[in-house]
Amino acid sequence: MAIESEVLVVGGGLAGLTAALASARAGADTRLVSHKQSTLRNASGLVDVLGYSPDGELLSDPYAAIPDLPESHPYRTVGVEGVREALAVFDSVTDYEGGHTDRNALVPTHGGTVKPTARYPPGAAAGLASRGDDMALVGFEATTDFDAPRAAAHLRAAGVPFDVRGVTVEFPGDLRADAAVTRYANVLEAEASVRRELAERVEPHLGDAARVGFPAVLGNEEAGFVREALADRLGADVFEVPSGPPSLPGLRLEDALFDALTDAGARIETGNPVVGYEGDRRVESVLVDRKGAEVPYRADRVVLATGGLVGKGIETERGAVREPVFDCHVPHPEDRYDWFEDDAFGDHAFARFGVTTDDGLRPLDADGEPEFENLRAAGAVLGGYDFAAEKSGAGVSLATGHLAGTAAAEETP
C-alpha cells in the first residue's frame, strides 16, 4: 500500500510542527514524519523572536529591527508581516503570553541571567524582570541545575528593578538525590501534602516578596493547578524559572503543538528516520527507514524541517558540510579551522551553516537555482542566521515553518 499525502513535512521540531499545522489548516492533506519523538525537551520553552541585533544590541522591539537584518537572514525572506502572522497562529493554539505587546520580555533563566524573549508560557509570566515587585527564588537541595541564592545574586548584578532573594530548601517528597524532573512534577501534581509542606518550608523565607520562582518542575499535565495551589498557600504569585534539558516547559509546548496538529487533521508518525528520496527535479517520494526497510512516502510537496547541526539536519565531516536527506547545497568555508572562532562565544561560522533559499523558501543549489521544484525548507536547517547569539531560534522556526507550510499547501502541482 503506497503511503501518500499532498504535503509531507520531514521533521517534528517547532518548524516542522508549525509547517504541518499551516498546511493542514490551509486544507492540504498533510503528513508529518519525525525521527525523534521529542526535540523540544532541550529547549527552555520560551519563544524568542529576536533579542539582539547582529552586532549585539539588546532589542526591546524585535519587529523594528527585522528590516535591518542582513539579506541572507530568513526573516528577510519571510518579512515582518510573515513573522507576525506566524506568531498569531502560535498564539491561537497555545496558552502563551506576550502577544499583548510588540516588546520583548526579559525573563530570568536558571543560570541567573535575564534573556529577551517574545512569548513565554503562563508559568513564567510572574517572573518578568520588568515588573517592579520583589521576588524570591527557591531552589531544592538535591537539584544541581538551579542554585537559587546564586541566581538571585546574579539578577541583582544585572541591575533588576526589584529586590530579589534566594533560598534553598529540602524538597519534601521522598525522592532520591538525582531524581528526574518529571518525578518532582508528578509528586507535586499528585500529593497535596507535598505542596503544603513545600509551601510551609518556603513561607518563612519570603520577606516582602510578592512573587516566588521555583525550578520548572511544577507539574506535568496540570502545571497551572500546581502553580495556583502554591500561590494560594504562599499568598504570592508563583512562577517557574525556565531551564535547560530536560525541560518540562519545552515538553509542554511540544504537547500543545502536537494536539493542535492532530485537531487540524494532520497525520503524524514518529520514530523512523528519513534516509533519502526519489526524484530528479521534483521530489517524488521520501524514503523512510522502517526497521531496516526503505519505504517510499509519496508526496506532491515536501517541507524539510530536520533542524540544524544540533538536530542533525545538517551534518559535517572533516572538510565537508551536507544536508543529508536531499543533499541540498550548504555553503561553507573549505578549511574546517575557518568554521569557528577562538572565543567560546565568538562569531562562529558554523552557527550560520544551513541551506540558502529563494523567496519561497526553496533550497538553492550552488548555482542559485532551486534544488527541487517542490521542496521547501524551514527552521534551523536554514542558514544565514545565528539563533543562539540573536535569540531568534523559535521565531525563525515559527515564521519559516508557517510560510513553508502555507506555500506548500497552496501550491498547485
Add this chain to the structure above:
Amino acid sequence: MAPPPHVAVVGGGSTGAGVARDLAMRGFEVTLVEKGNLTHGTTGRMHGLLHSGGRYAVSDTSSAAECIEENRVLRDIAAHCVEETGGLFVKRPEDSEAYFQKKLEGCRECGIPAEVLSAEEARAMEPHLAEDIEKAISVPDAAIDPFRLVVANAASAEEHGARVETHTEVTDVLVEDGDVVGLEVEHGSGPGKRVHGTEGGTEEIRADHVVNATGAWAGRLGEMAGVEVAVRPSKGVMTVMNTRQVDTVINRCRPKGDADIVVPHETACILGTTDEEVSDPEDYPEEEWEVDLVIETLAELIPMLSDARTLRSFWGVRPLYEPPDVGSADPTDITRDFFLLDHAERDGVGGMTSIVGGKLTTYRMMAEKITDHVCERFGVDAACNTAEVPLPGSEEFSVLRNYMDEFGLRSPVGRRSVERLGSRADDVLKTDEPNPVVCNCEGVTRAELRDAIDDAGTDLNAVRLRTRASMGNCQGGFCAHRIANELSQEYDEPAVRAAWDELLQERWKGQRHALWGEQLSQAALNYALHATTQNRDRDPADTAGVGTPAEYPADAAGANEPDADEGTTGANAADDEGAGGVDFSAFDAGPDADSLTTDGGQHGD
C-alpha cells in the same frame, strides 16, 4: 637542634611534586611553587602512558630498564592512579621484521615481560585492530592519571609539612654574592585563582636551596639566576576520542615516529602524537595537520578511528634536553633521559639545581636522585622511602566494596567515584546531605566536587582535573553551570560567574580541534544551551563585556585571548539603569504592567 634546611621547589608537575614529597619525607622544610594549577605544564598535557619500557627497548636500553622498574613501583604506591591495561606493539605487513625481533630481544634484555602474539590472538584481545596486522608483542604498559598522581604527591608532601603554593609565579630568583638564596614570587588573586595557599601580593621566599623542576620552562628560571639551561621544547598533539576503541595500550611496532600510540584512559582513548621543536613553550601553533595525521596514521592500526568521534585535542611540550655538545637536528633523536644540572659545579652559581629531560614514568626516580643530591649538599643522612610508602588514596586499596549500598549511589557512579578516590572514598563520599550526580558523563557527584573545591578553590579547571567533571562527551555543555553552582556554597556570585566563564572557555579551547561530525553537533548544542537558554554570551550582569571573563589564565598551548568586546548596550535600552546598562522599563512587564512596573516606561521612548 638546628632547623632543617629550607628548599624551594619550582614547578608543580610530576617532577616538582615528587621532589617536594621526597624532600619533605626526608625532613627538609619545603615550599613548592607553581605558576598555574598542579600539572599546569607538561604533566597535564600528556597521553597518560605508564611505560613498560618497551618503547625504548631498542633505542635506549637504560631508559627502558628504568621504566620497567618504576612501572612496578607505581602500580604499588599509586594504585589508584593506574589502570593495568597492558600494552601491545603491533606489527603491520609493511613494518620491519628485523625491528620487531630487535624489540622483542630488547624487552627481554631489559627485564620487560614480553610475549609474541599472533594476529588472531591480538585481535581476540582487541577486536578493532586492523584485519591485516601480522602479529604483536604484549608488554605491561598501563594507563596512569597524571593529575591524580601529582595531586597525591602534593598531598603527601603537605602531610609531611611542605607548603604548596599554586597560582604563584616566580618573578625573580634572588642571587646574593653569586649564589641563589631564594625566590621572589607573585601570588595569584581574584576569581579563578586558586585560593589554596596565599592569595595575592608578592613574597620573598628565602631558601637554602632552590630546585628548578620547571621542565620546558627551565631555561627561563635559569635566566633569572644568570645560568643557561638550554631546554629544547618539542610539541606534540594528543587527540581525545569519545569512547574506548581499545582497552589495551596500542603501540605501532616500528622505530620512533609520529602518530604511533593509543592509550585507553577512563571513558576515552587518547591518540598521540607529533614531535616538533618549538621556540617558546607557551606560544606555538596548534595545527590541523597534526590532528589529521594522528587520526589517519593510527587508523592503519585501528580502522574505525577514521570515522570515530573525537572530543578535543590538546598539545603538550616535552622538556627535552641534551648536553650542548650533542647537537641533534631532529627532536625525535634527542634522548628521553633526564639530567641533573648542579649549577655550583657547572656554572659556579651555588644554591640551585635544575632537573631537565625525563618522563612521567620515571618521575619518582628523578625525584629520588635530586633529593639524594640535596641531602649530600647539606650532609643530611636520610633514606628515600618514596618507592615503598603508598601515596594518599592508595593505602589499603585492595578491598572489594559494595559501592551502591555504602554510599547510596547508583552502582556505576559509585564504582567510578571509588576508583578515582581510592582509599579516600570513605572520607569524601560519606555525607548526610543529598549527593546528586552533577556531571552525568563521568559520574561525578556533589560530594566529590565539593571535596575538590575544598582543595582547589574557584579554579574549576583544577577541580575538573581532580574529578573529571566536564571531561566527557558533553564537554561541559550540560554541567558547566552545575559545577559552578557547587562553588556558591563558599564563594560570592561574581567569583562563581568568573570561574564558570573560565571553565566554558577552557572547554571550548580543546574542542576547537574536534569540530566536525558528532562533536560539532555537540558543540552547537552546547552553544545553544549556553547562549540561547542561559544568555551567557550577552549577560547584562557582565559589565566587562561579552565573552570576557575576569581572569583567563594563559595556557601552555598559546591561549588566544578573546578580544575585549564592547559592553552590551541596546538601541532602546541604552540608558544605564542598573549595572548591566539595561533599561528594564523598555521591556514587557506583562499585560497588567501599569500596576506592577516601577516607572512604566513607554515603548520606544
